[in-house]
Amino acid sequence: MPLAIRVQFLAGYSGREWPPSPARLFKALVSSARAGWSHSNRKAIDDSLRVLERQGWTEDTTLPEIVAPRATLRPPRQRRFVPNNSKNWPSERKLNPEKGIDLEPEPMVGWDIEAPHTVWYWWPNVEASHVSVIRDVSRRVVSVGKGEDLAVLDATDAEPPADAVRWQPASSGASLEVPETGCLDVCDAVFARDLNELPLPAAGVRAVTYASDARAADREVSTFVLGLWRHGKRCSWDARLLRQVVGPVRHLLDEVRAEVVDVLARGPSDRPAMEALVRRVLLGHDESDKPISEPHLAILPLPSVLGPYPDGRVRRIALADFGGGDNSTRRAIVETAQVLLHGRELLDNGLGTGIVLGT
Template sequence: MFLLVRARFLAGYEGREWPPSPARLFKALVAVSRHNVADADSALEWLEGQAPPTVLASRASSMRSRLRRFVPNNSEVDPKTGNAEWPSARASKEPERLHAWRLEPPAEVAYVWSVAERSAHSDVVVAIARRLQSLGKGEDFVVARGEYANEIPSGLVRYKPGAKWDGFSLEVPDKGCLSVCCELFRRRAADPGWNKIHELPTMGTRLEAYAPEVDEVGEPHLPIAMFGLWKGGSRRAFDARLLRVPVGQCRHLLSTIVNEAAAEMASDFTQREALMRLGQSLLCGHAVDGGKYEGPHAAVVPLPSVLGPHPDGRVRRVALIGFGCTEARALELFETVVALLHERELIDDGIATGVRLRREHDEDWLSLLTRPAAVWESVTPVVLERPEFVRKEWEELGHKQRRQEARAGHARSAQELDRAIAERREELVRAAVDRLGIGEVVDIESSRAPWRAGAHAASQYRTAGYLRQSPRFHVRVRFREPVPGPIIVGRGKYVGFGLLRPLP
């Protein structure tokens, strides 16, 4: 059984570290427990004796704080006297450096302790947790609750204590932490300028190494963000055959947001320019010279509604998949852009559409993109990277003569022509999948018709520009071993074409 204390931030987080340390939580619990909570001290002494908790937290990226302090910093020490400064005597004029974090939805942190069974002490901790109003600074408002669970919840990044590699350290409560908190309050109540914490027999806290949980394979994390398309309080549904409409609007907005993210992440002009160039290439697919960026970059992927008993294939969600965004700086930029995209309105030719992007966390849709499987089939058609045959190859194949013979009723000529075209399609799709380097392909099927209800015939999907020159088909790919997603294949992989889904 697990004891959880969960806190959802209402207006961001201004602390120095993310996730907030277990010691911050403990001190906040001590503060609110002073208001007539029966048996609070014995419950908190029991809690400080527990092993460091596992911490679950939303993803977050650092940002410049929107807050500025306009009051004297009374915690500063006068270098001449060694005493605390007071406004009436001398107040430090240097502004205090404030930290801030942009939290991804649901902007939540949870602390998880493994307990043998429910007890009176743990029940008191649950009762105290309901009283929390802030976690960290006074402006870090939260809604909190304590609860029991048989399993650790999913959907948040899991940070485990006792890390053996280079992670980071968080402050955790140690034996005597409650006594230290009470003594600090007593001494500062008697002498507001008292700041000699080193005189206490113990600090009441210690540092514990934490690290985010990673999979056994140790592959770089591929960031994925999902957004719902909303207009006027309901979902906006696009026709999947017009993929370029939602994709084009999202990519236009993305280009604008990248510049905002760079300005927020860096105040230095040189660093800001470097971030803008990085974002334009890795997130927008634009090279420095204004051409097309040839390396892997983020894909805007419309998600046709193919789940549930009545799939209609309309697009009500889009995913931003950060291909190439695995380095620390690129990942931080991706997360900042994702946070800025939340609740932004799509623009079509300079006209506001009223459609807004809202960040969503849906395990079913995430599984549709990432679940390992041996067989994958297309949801949107795969655009081949070249026609099956060029003119010279058609002539060598005797295409004109074979078609004439097929029309005259020679079935063998028609079968040979169909077989040659199918083999070339398989060859082209296999080459595209092999370039992904995800696994050995055993078999490939192609069809102009969709595999499932909700999708459309490949020829019905509108294309423009370079995509119009290439044929498109629905494909089904079988691998020798199950492989994880996301898998997006073909020439239009960055604009919504070639999305594959796993089969049971």
């Protein structure tokens, strides 16, 4: 019997990936299942959750298919400061002299989801007895992801909409965490452990690559346009001297690279891989700083051919990631770089030019 869990987000989604990973959904279900209402039916609920965590890892089961609308990464305009309880991350902890505790800035990123703001998770073969149990658990979930990611959930045996974009496991695409056998035990152990205890040896999740079935013609290339400004007025460059524009912009991309990693890296274990990917996407270089042959972010000077000044001079630049496709991580890298480039000054041999990038 099929099982479909419908998640309708009420105010966007603030996770780092799109679509939300199946592991986030599973942990939200576990959180609901550990509330007071479930004590009388604890065994049946745990049995159903264990069936769910085994999907895709045991015989005659499959990983969930995700049906999700398109979403656009919201620029991190704000940062919030939260206590840092980790002894290992970051390596140098900064003590707040006034409050006497460690505070680390957390960029507030998020996704603006297209209507109907609903994500479906679909398993084609789950025993019928578990569907009703999962329905009771899902209807008591209040958020999926972070606490502010408010959502309304329901479970049914109906298939998701046929005309929506479907995400399935593939060889390339977005990396999403999926629960594996033992995830429920890990969640319980994390909840019960003391903060001073050593980290758990297992995470209970596994990274799986998902790709959407969106047609190539419908896939948007991550692109943004920035103007060249000096003293509040648009300035121009000779289109025959493109290196004078491209070089300083590439230098700025290298300058914001570490900041992009700070925003998108989930933790110390994820940081090396994120640093390598950001370098490849923004600069087109590998870990040894050698050029790569795969597509990366392109810097495109735009000559003025229309409007009040059709003189062919460059007043704007476009940056486009032609190799992004449906990879939400690459799209997040490009969109975060856009936010960080805004208001930056172009440099010429280390000296300021007075020209800043803006919309």
